[in-house]
Amino acid sequence: MTVSVRLRGVQKSFGAKRVLDGVDLAVEPQEVFALVGPSGAGKTTLLRIVAGLDGPDAGEVVVDGTANPRSSGLGREVGLVMQRPAVFRRTVFDNVAYGLHLQGLPEEEIDRRVSAALDRVGLRDARDAKAWTLSAGEAQRVCFARAAVLRPKLLLLDEFTANLDPANVSLLEGAVTAYHRETQATIVIVTHNLFQAKRVARRAGLLLGGKLVETADVETFFTNPRNERTRAFVRGEMPY
């Protein structure tokens, strides 16, 4: 399970607005990398491009040695959990089993893996519940389990605990850490929650106005960053 992510000169515009303006980024295999930045900095766009949901206007994205993946690895090598929990109108079990069914695995294996995945996010007792009746926190736990059960080598998390209560945030962060420990997967977490970046990641980068300002190990990033704007951002001053 070693997947690296390389971005070179990635640009993306929506209409006249340039959202990503030549981003170079390298995430090493087995690394937990946090991409932080204020709202509108281009974090989600960048993650969608890495996932292959969107293509860059210019530049190159290399995931696991494949240049500019157009969602080909999604569901197998690459998993993505989005900010808004989008559950299917099925039971919790069927939500988590979805990707495994697509892969045509035997029922016993699906049952075993889904049960284990639900245990890890504390939803064992909710397996037969209708997923669309769950609270936002529970629904996001379903979404995390649904992505993690496929054992992706690269797990992308887009503001996946935004708007959740502390108990759910803690449970999901614990699930991410456990997943990384078990699989050594490469994890990129996009967040505007600096505390979360500190808690979960080993390295962090600041994206500002579509440009990557700096990357460093978490300790350096939060205590002694090189860039003036990073220093201001981690102090809670918004450097626009």
Added chain:
Amino acid sequence: MVELSQELLQIAGLSLYVAASSTGIASLLGIPLGAFLALREEARGRRPALTIAKAIVFTLYGMPPVLAGLLVYILLSKEGPLGALGLLFTPGGMIFAQVLIVTPIVTGVAYSAVASVGRDVKEAARTLGARGWALAATVIVEARLGVITAIMVGFGRAISEVGAVLIVGGNIRGATRVLTTAIVLETGRGNFTEAIALGLILLAVAFGIFLVLYWVQQRGYR
């Protein structure tokens, strides 16, 4: 005079058979087509070809059944291109005509249902590995409330339709007479009581089918 007899049961049964068959075939054609139009539009934007296809579908909503009947009559008549099939004045020919009328309706309502499924749900399916037909099937299942509504609307159109089945079927006693054409006949003869009784039976058949579809629609949804 139509009595509550073997003949009436046969007429009601044929009505149900023709309407259910045409709705079934129209659903098999229209639901995937509606899903295809909605997903393609979302993936590629409003291309001219898609807009034209949608315009055709929505225009055919208003397809007059007598026109559909006339076209199918010409196609199936002895000298027509499909005359060899021998379907004129048979239930098969009536189903053929109704498929033309019902398919655009099912397609249009299914399109709207699939288009209204959130983009985030479709993307979630993609992030879990769904592509092509698997993605379309997932979105159709997500849109099942609206998709079953499409089937209901299509069936309602088929069971109540009279112009096409009259032209293509010929209202032949014991062969192609259905409830609607029997009502036309009884009304023409001045047998209003019988005509109204047939109308009530038609409503009862429609009600029974809608009850079943409603049950399917609501099951596991709320």
